[in-house]
Amino acid sequence: MIKAIIVDDEFNAIKNLKWEIERFCGDVKVLDTFTDPVEAISAINYLKPDCVFLDIEMPEMDGFEMLNTLKYRSFDLIITSAYDNYAIKAFRQHAMDYLLKPVDSDDLIEAIDRIRANKQKNVLGSELKGLFEEWREEGEKRLALPMAGKTLYVDRNDILYCKSDGNYTEVFFENGGKEVFSKRLKELEDLLGQGFFRVHNSYLARLNAIKEFVNHDGQYLVLCDGTNVPVSRSKKGELLQMLNG
Template sequence: MFFSDIEMPEMDGFEMLNMLKYRNFDLIITSAYDNYAIKAFRQHAMDYLLKPVDSDDLIEAMERIRANKQKNVLGNELKHLLREWRESEDKRLALPMAGKTLYIDRNDILFCKSDGNYTEVHFENGGKEVFSKRLKEFEDMLGHGFFRVHNSYVARLSAIKEFVNQDGQYLVLCNGTNVPVSVTKKHKLMQALNG
C-alpha cells in the first residue's frame, strides 16, 4: 500500500505518480482539499482521505482494500465510482463572487488566465470574470476537456482552432484569441489534441 499527498515541495503527488513507469501497489491519496478527488481516482487511487486523516477512516480504507482484493470486486466498484464522478463533473461550476454565486457551464469557458492569487475566466460570449482562486484550483475543478497549456493559462481543448509553431508557440481559439503554449507543455498538449 502506498500513501501520497498532493501538494509537496518539489512536485505535486500527481506529477510524481506520472513519473513512475511501473506501479504495483494500492494507492491512497491524502489531501487537505476535496477538489482533487476526480484526479486521484483517475490515478487509480483506491481511496481519497481528507487531512487531517481520521484514524477510523484510515483503518476502514485499508480494511476495505484488503477485503475487496480478496473478493476481486474492487475494479467494478471503482469503475462505478469513477462514472459517478464523471457525471458530477459534467454539471455546472458554482463559483462564489462578491455577494453572489455565479453558475458556469464548463463549455462556456474558453480559457483561464492566472493573475497571481486571482484567475481571469474568459467566456465564449466575450465576457470575462475575475475570481479569487489560483489557476491550479481552476485546472483541478475543470478537469477533463481542459489543459494547462502554459504556467499562466488553462484552455478548453474543444475551443482550440489552430496550433501555431512560429514566432513562439501559441494557440488560436475559436474566437480568434491567441493563448501562449510553453515548450514543456507542447508534447502533452499534442497528445491530448490527437488522442
C-alpha cells in the same frame, strides 16, 4: 401492448385461454402458443415476451423445470393449473398470479391488471432513472465559481480559457464576457478537470475550443473566437498528444 406466450400441453386449454384473453384483455397480444415446453424455451428466449402463461404438469418437462432452463426470465409469470397444490412453489418462482383451470375471466382480468401496473411501474422507473442521469450529467457540466461577493454558476463548455492573475484567475467566456475568480489557477484547474489543459504556467484552455496550434513566432493556440493563448515548451508535447489523440 402486453406480449404474451402460452405454454400448455393441452390444446383445448390453450384454445380456451386464448379466447378469454382476446375477449376480455384487448391490450394483450398472444405472440405464440406451445404444447411442447422444449419448443417454448427457444421461443421465449428469442421473442422476450412481457408475460408467460404456464401450465405445470406436462409430460416431457414440467413448468418448473422449463423455468429453470430459460435464459430469459424478465417476464411476468402466470401459472395456469388444474391443481392448487403448486401455489407455494409457483410464488417462489416469483409468479405474478396463479389461475386455476378452467380460467375464470374475472381472475384473468385481475392478473392482467397486475401485469399492466407492474409494467407501468417499470417504465416509470426507467424514465426516472434516465431523468436522474440527465440531472447528474447537467450537474457535472455546471460549475460554481466564487467571485467577488457572489457565486457564478456556469457551464464548463461556456468557458474558453483562464488566465492567472496572482492570487486570482480571470475566466474568459465564449460570449466575450470575463469574470475574476477569487482563487489561484491551480484550484480552478482541479475544479474544471477533464476537457481543460494547463497549456502554460499562466493559462488553462478548453481543449475542444482550440482551433489551431501555431509553431512559429512563438508557440500559441488560436481558439474558436480568434484569441491567441501562449503554449510553454514544456507543455507542447503533451498538448499535441492530447489533440492528436
